Structure formats: C-alpha cells, structure tokens
Amino acid sequence: MNSTILEAKSISKSFNDPIKVDVLTDVNFTIQKGEFVSLTGKSGCGKSTLLYILSTMDTSYDGSLFIDQIIMPKENEQFLAEIRNKKIGFVFQFHYLLNEFNVLENVMLPGLKLNKYSREEVEHRAMEKLKILDIDKLALKKSFRISGGEKQRVAIARALINDPMIIMGDEPTGNLDKKNGDLVLDIFKELSGSFNQTLLIVTHDPSFAEKTDRIIRMEDGRIIS
Amino acid sequence: MKYKLLVSIAKSLLLARWKQTLVAAVGVTFSITMFITLLGFMSGLNDLLDGLILNRTPHIRLFNDIKPNLNQPINIHPDFTHSHNFISSIKSESNRQAIYNSIAISTRIKNDKRVIGFSPKITAQIFFNEGSVDVTGAINGIDYNEESRLFHFNEYITSGNAEDLDKIANSIVLGKGLAKILLADIGDIVYISTSNGERFQLKVVGIFQSGLGDIDKTQSFASVGTVQKILSKSNSYITEIQIKLNDIGMAPAMAKEYEALFETDAEDIQTANSQFETGSSVRTIISYAVGITLLIVAGFGIYNILNMMIFEKMDSIAILKATGFSGKDVQTIFLMIALSIGLFGGLLGLVFGFGLSSAIDQIPFNTPSLPTVKTYPINYAPIFYTIGIIFSLITTFLAGWFPSRKASKVDPVVIIRGK
Ligand SMILES: Nc1ncnc2c1ncn2[C@@H]1O[C@H](COP(=O)(O)OP(=O)(O)O)[C@@H](O)[C@H]1O
Ligand SMILES: [Mg+2]
Numbered sequence: 070m071n072s073t074i075l076e077a078k079s080i081s082k083s084f085n086d087p088i089k090v091d092v093l094t095d096v097n098f099t100i101q102k103g104e105f106v107s108l109t110g111k112s113g114c115g116k117s118t119l120l121y122i123l124s125t126m127d128t129s130y131d132g133s134l135f136i137d138q139i140i141m142p143k144e145n146e147q148f149l150a151e152i153r154n155k156k157i158g159f160v161f162q163f164h165y166l167l168n169e170f171n172v173l174e175n176v177m178l179p180g181l182k183l184n185k186y187s188r189e190e191v192e193h194r195a196m197e198k199l200k201i202l203d204i205d206k207l208a209l210k211k212s213f214r215i216s217g218g219e220k221q222r223v224a225i226a227r228a229l230i231n232d233p234m235i236i237m238g239d240e241p242t243g244n245l246d247k248k249n250g251d252l253v254l255d256i257f258k259e260l261s262g263s264f265n266q267t268l269l270i271v272t273h274d275p276s277f278a279e280k281t282d283r284i285i286r287m288e289d290g291r292i293i294s
Numbered sequence: 295m296k297y298k299l300l301v302s303i304a305k306s307l308l309l310a311r312w313k314q315t316l317v318a319a320v321g322v323t324f325s326i327t328m329f330i331t332l333l334g335f336m337s338g339l340n341d342l343l344d345g346l347i348l349n350r351t352p353h354i355r356l357f358n359d360i361k362p363n364l365n366q367p368i369n370i371h372p373d374f375t376h377s378h379n380f381i382s383s384i385k386s387e388s389n390r391q392a393i394y395n396s397i398a399i400s401t402r403i404k405n406d407k408r409v410i411g412f413s414p415k416i417t418a419q420i421f422f423n424e425g426s427v428d429v430t431g432a433i434n435g436i437d438y439n440e441e442s443r444l445f446h447f448n449e450y451i452t453s454g455n456a457e458d459l460d461k462i463a464n465s466i467v468l469g470k471g472l473a474k475i476l477l478a479d480i481g482d483i484v485y486i487s488t489s490n491g492e493r494f495q496l497k498v499v500g501i502f503q504s505g506l507g508d509i510d511k512t513q514s515f516a517s518v519g520t521v522q523k524i525l526s527k528s529n530s531y532i533t534e535i536q537i538k539l540n541d542i543g544m545a546p547a548m549a550k551e552y553e554a555l556f557e558t559d560a561e562d563i564q565t566a567n568s569q570f571e572t573g574s575s576v577r578t579i580i581s582y583a584v585g586i587t588l589l590i591v592a593g594f595g596i597y598n599i600l601n602m603m604i605f606e607k608m609d610s611i612a613i614l615k616a617t618g619f620s621g622k623d624v625q626t627i628f629l630m631i632a633l634s635i636g637l638f639g640g641l642l643g644l645v646f647g648f649g650l651s652s653a654i655d656q657i658p659f660n661t662p663s664l665p666t667v668k669t670y671p672i673n674y675a676p677i678f679y680t681i682g683i684i685f686s687l688i689t690t691f692l693a694g695w696f697p698s699r700k701a702s703k704v705d706p707v708v709i710i711r712g713k
Binding site for chain 1: 296299303306307309310609610612613614615616617618619620621622623705706707710711
C-alpha cells in the first residue's frame with residue numbers, strides 16, 4: 070500500500086527581481102508516512118523558498134506538488150487554505166501567536182476553523198496537546214506573558230490541533246537557546262516515535278539534522294542528497 | 295459556527311484597540327446625531343410651512359373663471375368651421391361666477407372614494423364701512439365644520455367662538471388686521487355694503503389670524519347662508535367647491551377629470567403652489583448633504599483605524615492564513631470590525647440625535663403669525679432613523695471595504711520571510 074504523504078515533482082522557481090535568479094531547480098523527492106525528515110543546506114540555498122511551496126502558501130512555481138496523493142492546484146486559494154487547515158501543521162522560527170488570545174485559544178483557532186468538532190471537543194483536544202507538550206498549566210495565560218521557549222511549544226501544539234498529516238517547520242529552533250532548542254527537538258522526536266507523526270523540518274543546525282530519520286541536503290536550489 | 299469564529303476574532307481585535315475604535319465610533323455617532331437632528335428640524339420646519347399654506351389649501355378647487363366664451367359664433371357657422379378664424383377684441387360674457395348644478399356636483403364628489411371631503415364656498419367683494427371710510431375686503435361664505443375638519447380653519451381663530459357662525463344669524467369672523475382697521479372686537483357690529491349698494495349689519499363672533507398679513511387685512515368669514523343672503527342669491531348659489539383628497543399626488547389628474555366632467559374650471563394644489571415644494575425639497579437636500587458630508591468624514595476615520603489595525607496585525611493575518619483561514623475569511627473579519635463600528639456608532643447617534651431633537655423641541659418659538667406653534671418644530675419620523683442607520687452601515691462598509699480587501703490579499707510568505 071502506498072503511503073506517500075508528500076511528493077515534489079520537478080519543482081523549479083525563479084525570482085525576477087531585478088534580474089532572473091533561479092532559486093530552485095528541478096527539485097524531486099517524496100516523504101512517506103511517519104518519516105521525520107530534515108532539510109538542510111547553507112543559508113540562502115533555497116530551503117525556506119521550497120518549504121513555502123510545499124506548504125501551498127507559495128503557488129508561483131513550475132512543476133507539481135502532491136499532498137496526500139492529490140495534486141495541488143495553483144489557483145484555488147480557498148481549497149489550498151482548507152488543505153493547510155486540515156493536513157498541514159506549521160512551526161516557524163517566530164511563534165506567531167495572537168496576543169489578543171490566551172494560550173488555549175491560540176491552540177484552538179485552527180481547530181475551530183476546521184469546524185469538525187464542537188467547541189467543547191476542540192477545547193478538550195487542545196488541552197490534550199498542551200499536556201503532551203507539558204504546558205497545560207499555561208492554558209489560560211495571555212500568549213504574550215509566557216517565555217520564548219514556551220511560546221514555541223504553544224506554536225507546536227497549535228500545529229498539532231487538527232492531527233495534520235505532516236508538520237512543517239522552518240528553523241523552529243532558530244530563535245531558541247540551546248536548552249529550549251533541545252527541548253523542541255525532543256518533542257519532535259517523541260511525536261515521531263510515539264505518535265508516528267510525519268515531520269519535515271528545515272534547519273541549518275547539523276546536530277539537529279543528525280537526530281532525524283532522513284536528511285535532505287540542498288545546495289544552490291538543488292537537492293544534492 | 296463559521297461566522298461565530300470570525301465574529302469572535304473580530305471582537306478580540308476590536309477590543310484590543312478599543313480606544314481608537316471608540317474614536318472612530320464617536321465620529322460616526324457625531325455625524326448620525328447631526329444627521330437626525332438636522333433632518334428632524336428641517337422637515338419639522340417643512341411641515342410647519344406646508345401647514346401654513348398647503349394644509350389650508352384645497353387639493354382641488356372647482357370654480358368658474360370670468361373669461362371669454364371659447365365657442366364664438368363664427369366657429370359654429372358652417373362656412374367657417376374648417377378655417378382658422380381671427381377675432382379681435384372679444385369681451386367676456388357676463389357669465390355668472392356661480393357653479394352650475396352645484397348640488398349634483400356635490401353628490402357626485404361625495405361618492406368619489408378618492409375624496410376625503412369637500413366644502414362649499416362663496417367669495418364676494420364687499421366694503422366695510424367704518425364711519426365715512428370704506429375699506430375694501432372680501433367675505434367668504436363657508437361651512438364652519440367642514441372647513442375646520444378639512445382645512446383647519448378652527449386652528450386660526452385667536453379669539454371668540456367661530457362656531458357661532460352657524461348659530462348666530464348675521465355673524466362674521468374678521469381677520470386680525472381687518473379687525474384692527476375697523477376697530478372692531480368680539481360682540482361689536484360691523485357695517486358692510488355690497489357692490490350692488492345694499493347694506494348689512496353683521497355681528498363679530500371671532501377673530502382669525504392666518505399668519506399671512508395680506509389675508510388677515512382683507513378677509514372675513516361668514517356662513518354660506520349669510521353670504522347668500524347678503525348677495526340675495528338662492529341657497530344653491532356657491533362660487534367654489536374645495537376638495538381634499540386622500541392622495542395629494544392625484545390632484546392634477548383629478549382636476550382635469552373634474553374639469554371635463556363638471557364643465558367648470560378646476561385648479562390643483564400643485565399648480566397653485568408650486569413654489570412651496572421647491573422650498574421643501576431644497577431644505578431636505580441641504581440636510582442630506584450635510585449629513586452625508588459628516589458621514590464621509592467619519593468614514594475616513596474608520597478607513598484610517600482599519601488601515602492601522604491591519605498594518606499592526608500583519609503577523610496575525612499571516613498566521614491565520616497559514617493555518618487555513620482564506621482571504622475571504624480575513625476580509626470578513628475586518629469588514630465585521632468596520633460594520634460593528636458603524637452599527638454601534640450609528641445606534642448611539644440615533645439615541646443622541648433623538649435627544650438633541652427633543653432638546654430643540656423644548657426651545658420656545660413664539661411667533662404671532664403661527665398661533666398654534668409654541669416650540670421649535672421637530673419631525674420624529676422613523677424613516678429618518680432608518681435612513682440614518684442604513685447610511686452609517688453603508689459608509690462604514692465602504693470605508694472598511696478597501697482596507698479589508700488589502701488584508702485579504704496579504705501574502706503570508708512575504709510576512710513570514712520578513713521575520
Ligand atoms: N522575494 C524575493 N525576491 C528575490 N529573491 C529572493 C526573494 N526571496 C528569497 N530570495 C532569494 O532566494 C534565495 C533563497 O532564499 P531562502 O529560500 O530564504 O534561503 P534559505 O531559507 O535556505 O536561507 C536567496 O538567495 C534569497 O536572496
Ligand atoms: Mg530560511
């Protein structure tokens with residue numbers, strides 16, 4: 070049985086600003102269910118650009134992208150928003166929590182948007198995710214009143230709320246100190262190990278990459294291994 | 295469920311910036327307050343002025359004008375019926391001013407469903423004899439009850455008992471200016487003479503004041519019977535029938551119809567008083583223009599606050615879009631913010647507008663020409679309040695449209711890359 074979660078087929082991208090620069094050239098790879106993949110390479114080699122394409126947020130590229138074996142259209146904004154909501158969880162370098170809401174509400178937002186469970190159920194599920202990440206005590210705190218490491222963990226809980234097929238991260242430990250960075254890595258390892266969660270994490274930290282199942286290396290917009 | 299979530303996000307964003315939001319809402323409140331007050335006051339004034347003339351003016355008047363006969367003999371002559379005949383120096387025939395067949399006409403009008411009522415009238419030129427001086431004036435024979443019911447005659451009686459016109463034989467109500475000239479008061483006897491030279495004594499039972507000086511100086515009223523007697527005419531003699539309609543808009547058409555049907559002259563109120571409508575509509579236009587101008591200013595306030603909010607909330611918009619909210623959802627959120635400012639500010643504006651109107655309504659406004667009016671006139675028509683709230687919603691919607699569209703177009707990649 071085929072359990073490919075994500076497939077990139079000859080994806081290329083260039084910026085025309087001010088002259089034509091090829092950022093990605095003929096990128097091909099697949100990710101299977103349960104894999105913990107890291108994407109590494111020097112700064113500026115195109116990792117983030119690739120991740121934004123894989124996450125469906127950037128639609129101006131050549132080639133095709135399949136998520137859950139469905140080809141992603143490049144026009145249908147509404148459809149792509151639903152895909153992101155249902156199938157992809159994000160963790161960025163910056164946490165992007167909404168200051169107007171408390172921790173629990175921040176985690177619940179994508180769950181409420183999904184509109185699959187009742188509000189009570191979404192709240193219950195959000196609490197469970199917070200417990201997994203050991204921050205359930207912070208549930209009712211305003212999101213700007215917690216520490217940087219805690220914020221990033223809340224962001225991970227938010228990424229998990231809809232049980233996504235894949236979690237994508239763009240240098241999620243980039244803003245954290247060693248201790249918190251390690252903590253986040255441990256969390257990813259646990260999600261991968263205990264919950265068979267598929268992850269694709271961009272990093273330029275070799276020690277982080279080494280702890281993952283598989284490393285995709287990039288150089289000048291190409292995959293080299 | 296879907297909108298509930300967007301509403302709660304909109305609410306949180308709004309409350310987080312409640313001071314600016316309040317300022318924007320106050321702008322809307324102010325303009326709606328002024329809008330309601332101005333419209334209420336202006337249309338109160340319109341009603342007052344309309345009341346001054348239009349309420350007392352019949353919607354259709356039937357009468358016989360003195361004019362040359364249109365069917366001159368030469369036109370009837372078989373040799374000339376098909377030619378164009380030039381006749382000079384035609385004289386008006388001595389036709390009577392009375393309406394022929396007034397009784398049949400009355401019955402016909404009475405059965406017309408479009409008519410509220412009518413009252414007969416006789417107008418005659420007379421002289422008031424004050425010592426050796428003759429004052430020119432007019433006496434109007436009226437049916438006091440109908441005249442009051444349809445044309446508010448009773449509201450303009452400032453002293454005396456005008457009902458006595460029907461009860462006391464040979465009684466008269468004088469215009470205030472006329473009474474002053476004749477030095478006559480209630481209970482006094484005035485002497486009049488007709489154009490035929492006949493003299494009569496009439497007892498003053500009331501004084502009226504219309505607010506129009508010229509009328510008050512020359513006009514007087516008596517019962518139809520009294521005037522018929524003065525003119526020594528039969529009791530079917532009337533010179534005018536005044537008709538009030540259910541729908542004033544039908545007056546021109548019905549005037550034409552009656553003119554043909556009854557073979558009299560018929561004049562509708564629109565033709566007789568066209569200048570009043572112009573004045574009313576100018577006042578209304580001014581009120582709307584001021585209200586809308588204020589609203590546009592308030593709209594810019596909302597536009598600004600939303601732009602600022604969106605600029606500040608770029609990160610939030612980016613993550614909402616990254617986690618599955620569509621551009622449309624984001625647009626809805628910011629439109630909701632704009633509309634709730636409009637709704638809240640607008641409703642408050644209605645309340646304040648009502649308050650300010652009521653305050654103006656308390657200010658004394660005494661003018662000798664308007665005996666029934668004691669304070670500044672205000673119209674509280676619900677339509678102004680409806681228009682006010684609709685306007686405020688439309689303005690805020692438009693003011694919110696462009697910023698919220700901008701928000702919906704925010705590219706999360708650009709924002710996230712910028713961090
Ligand atoms: N909007 C843009 N216009 C032009 N060039 C861009 C733009 N965004 C990124 N780039 C370029 O694309 C290359 C890849 O960038 P990025 O994907 O952010 O690299 P990484 O994440 O691996 O550090 C860089 O050389 C960068 O300067
Ligand atoms: Mg990067």
